[in-house]
Amino acid sequence: MMQFYKKRDFGTFIxxxxxxxxxxxxxxxxxxxxxNGLLLILMVVVIVFGYKEFFGAIFGSNxxxxxxxxxxxxxxxxxxxxxxxxxxxxxxxxxxxxxxxFPVFYMKRIAEGNTHIKTDDILGDFRVNGKKVAATYFGLxxxxxxxxxxxxxxxxxxxxxxxxxVLILFVGPNLFNIxxxxxxxxxxxxxxxxxxxxxxxxxxxxxxxxxEKSPYWKYWGATLIMFILFYIVSIFFSxxxxxxxxxxxxTTAPDAQFxxxxxxxxxxxxxxxxxxxxxxxxxxxxxxxxxxSGLMYYDSRTDLHQKVELAEIDTIGxxx
Numbered sequence: 001m002m003q004f005y006k007k008r009d010f011g012t013f014i015x016x017x018x019x020x021x022x023x024x025x026x027x028x029x030x031x032x033x034x035x036n037g038l039l040l041i042l043m044v045v046v047i048v049f050g051y052k053e054f055f056g057a058i059f060g061s062n063x064x065x066x067x068x069x070x071x072x073x074x075x076x077x078x079x080x081x082x083x084x085x086x087x088x089x090x091x092x093x094x095x096x097x098x099x100x101x102f103p104v105f106y107m108k109r110i111a112e113g114n115t116h117i118k119t120d121d122i123l124g125d126f127r128v129n130g131k132k133v134a135a136t137y138f139g140l141x142x143x144x145x146x147x148x149x150x151x152x153x154x155x156x157x158x159x160x161x162x163x164x165x166v167l168i169l170f171v172g173p174n175l176f177n178i179x180x181x182x183x184x185x186x187x188x189x190x191x192x193x194x195x196x197x198x199x200x201x202x203x204x205x206x207x208x209x210x211x212e213k214s215p216y217w218k219y220w221g222a223t224l225i226m227f228i229l230f231y232i233v234s235i236f237f238s239x240x241x242x243x244x245x246x247x248x249x250x251t252t253a254p255d256a257q258f259x260x261x262x263x264x265x266x267x268x269x270x271x272x273x274x275x276x277x278x279x280x281x282x283x284x285x286x287x288x289x290x291x292x293s294g295l296m297y298y299d300s301r302t303d304l305h306q307k308v309e310l311a312e313i314d315t316i317g318x319x320x
Contacts, residue, residue, distance in 0.1 A: 182196050
């Protein structure tokens with residue numbers, strides 16, 4: 001059984017993240033897919049049926065010599081876009097919240113000594129903490145994530161000057177850790193949402209006792225490495241649909257219907273099916289980042305390290 005409440009260094013965060021999935025991966029992903037599967041399917045369905053025409057307008061062209069105006073597209077399908085947009089917003093924000101909280105509840109149960117966790121256990125955690133889950137959803141959706149998006153967006157815009165690239169390398173991992181620490185702390189203690197948010201920010205730069213050196217560089221470095229690994233693997237899967245599209249475009253004989261909207265017919269179904277699969281794979285891969293950040297949170301809780309170690313010693317004595 002893995003020990004969570006202990007000090008870790010830069011390399012240990014990475015190795016222990018993969019060790020976690022070696023120990024619990026099969027059970028973890030089984031529960032994750034059972035809990036998130038319906039939402040993932042609904043999101044893919046909304047994207048396929050709500051925005052297929054939109055993607056066709058981006059990649060297609062009008063062979064009659066007139067431009068394929070987005071204004072006409074929106075006017076003809078305004079109701080569909082509005083409904084699809086609202087559904088996609090609700091589903092995506094709900095999925096983000098569940099994705100962030102699932103590893104929180106899962107790791108908490110393992111830290112408490114549970115070795116075989118069922119989906120009903122995690123669902124029970126969501127129900128018992130219903131008020132906190134709702135507060136997390138609205139806090140993340142309408143406060144934390146918009147602010148984080150603005151900060152990251154400004155850094156991304158500045159990429160046109162060299163300083164932007166440097167900012168992204170620091171801003172991205174820091175924002176991710178702060179959001180993750182917020183979720184872990186809010187459900188592993190008695191702090192309020194904003195108190196946990198404050199802790200999430202402060203803990204990036206110093207331990208609570210302030211007697212040890214700052215953990216900032218090991219937190220940032222481990223998250224950056226994980227982000228790079230995630231990006232390399234996910235970009236491979238996400239590029240497959242686009243490679244298919246350009247191969248189809250370059251090898252298909254001139255066809256008015258295909259040029260007008262490349263995503264009609266069997267090719268469109270296959271394209272979005274593979275797109276959906278690649279999205280699911282990327283979502284699964286994100287869990288490595290969540291677990292890595294969770295190990296950092298447990299590292300930051302130095303106030304509980306000794307208590308947990310003493311409790312484990314007492315347990316060993318009882319078992320003997």
